[in-house]
Amino acid sequence: MASFVGVGCMSGSSMDGLDICCVEFTGDIFTDLWGYRILAAETVAYSKQWSERLRDADNLSGIELIRLHVDYGRFQGKCVSTFITKHRLNERVQFVASHGHTVFHKPQEGISFQLGDGEVTAAMLKVPFVCNFRAKDVTIGGQGAPLVPCGEKYLFRNSDICINLGGIANIGIKGMRGYDICPCNRILNSLVLEKGGGQQYDKDGDLARSGDMVPEVLVKLQNLSYYQQDPPKSLWVDYIEENVLPILDCNKYKVENLLRTCTEHVASMVADACFEAKPSIATTSHHPNRTVLITGGGALNKYLVELIGQYLDAQGFEIEQVDEETINFKEALIFAFLGMRCLLGEDNVFSETTGARQDSVSGSIHRPLSSGSAKHISLLH
Template structure:
């Protein structure tokens, strides 16, 4: 069995430690479950970390699962509980198959975001599908999920969570944008928040245009359309955009506030897609400008610094959207940073792997500066494997050794 921590002279200097984790992410765009197996190497005392993605795949949802997830919010109590358990089985089996098929031997824990069904932090609740105890049945390592509820209980938004990991794994970037079902931004050492709906809307429009499509490939449909100014103005006037961060979005709000504006009975899908792409790139550009202002206000930037904007997530593969965004960012003095396709596609799953690891190590993984809660927290529900295994004791042993070293240094 591998050691949970690897370091020469570990106890005397607490130099570098390494951990191996699988992260799971299911987003509102319903493209599937992203699985990312990564190594995290860090210096515990300074809390500086690096990552290495070792294997990553997307397990697509079949039509049955897409239907179940789309309609989950309409279920009554008992049926929702049944689906919660069924999805827990699905995640557990999916991770187990991934580990076995990829020949993964070194693994310390698994972490899953789950699939968001309800997210109403202002009303005090959020719910991610996928029962943790059920998923843990299939695994030989601790399983961590349910990352949002504690932060909501502390008065926070419980989202977005990705910026909480970006501050460690992507700390060379002042601004990170993720283009998932919902686009969000992380501003280095300051804040993070949801910007606007993204793939959630464009995927729906593409599927209406052609039922065989799950998304607009490279923005090819959008590129043939024109901007409908009346629709663009209505989108830009949505009250959410006037609210200051912290703030977050969910599918219910999108269905109620955004989709009715995109009237398919009066407008062509290409024109609606083009109008929405224009809206998204405008909102992203405005968010970057506000981020730069915040960084300057906090004296975190040297004057005249040209900021690089790291863009990841499924929407980053939409070449038409990225061309529009790059042009608008350049006009405002930003540079769009290019990264490898694996990082673009699997950054969210990577970060949940890291947030789960921090939970097990009893390190803060959700920050009030991002979510607006009353306090930082160590968030996530820990579910042990069905049978006692060494991975559990390794984590306990690591924490005991860490605590012992602290006591020694204080005497």
């Protein structure tokens, strides 16, 4: 039985902060039966300055983008180093892995770029650092997304379907298939910010609950061209900004009404994705009702989850109950797992989910400054 301790980091398109999660993975390398235990986890909220820099990153000049790439690498390294010290994990952590913060994701052009210079971050750590998980898959014809089905396959194998409600809602089906479903917190949070008043998000979905449906807006959302594509497929911010946000006209409609409409849209699209996956899990489910694990920031939106639950219940699905740390840090947890598999030389991105020509061991490994980390680097052997 093998046991490894790593730290995973995630920064999503909702731009609320850097999720950091220290996890102990225990399992068998040869049979790929793995379990996990979260040792510590927290979110480092972005300052107003960092939020603005990340939001404007795709408009920067070349030199400005490189400067931000280095600065974010330094920021990330400082946050992780502080986290490890704060939680007294210095003697336990064997590696760190990070998704980075995506600025460009255009797999059709062979491009996916995540902020955070790996060598800069590694210089602030005492253990190997793994990042840049998407580039290889994109290079061999994949979408570079979704990446989390690998972790779901091995760590959440008792869940029939995994839904993550982040900036974008995505689905994983028994760790075998997955794709981005629709915009989620990216549009909900944008509407709340448009309303003003200091709120960053619709707490518990109360604003949406108070609004009325706008049928013509719902029809436009349901008819987005992205939904006509077959998986594997991935959605990114530029598509949302160009095709979705213009539909949400706050000058024409009340923000509460748009929030109500968008929340309904997300719930219906998530439920449809689960229903379409039903044939794939018909012969593999261990439960009389198909189980759905819902995680991510949107899982704390009570109204959104309530609507999803109503749809799923009518289709014979059951929402799993899970601890709050897993809800909040599942993606960071899984990036730690992807980093571990990279260091072990095991496939961690699957062609079945991304559409690439083959599976791959993805991630760039960056060594720490110290040469005295043999006990950590032994993980590679």
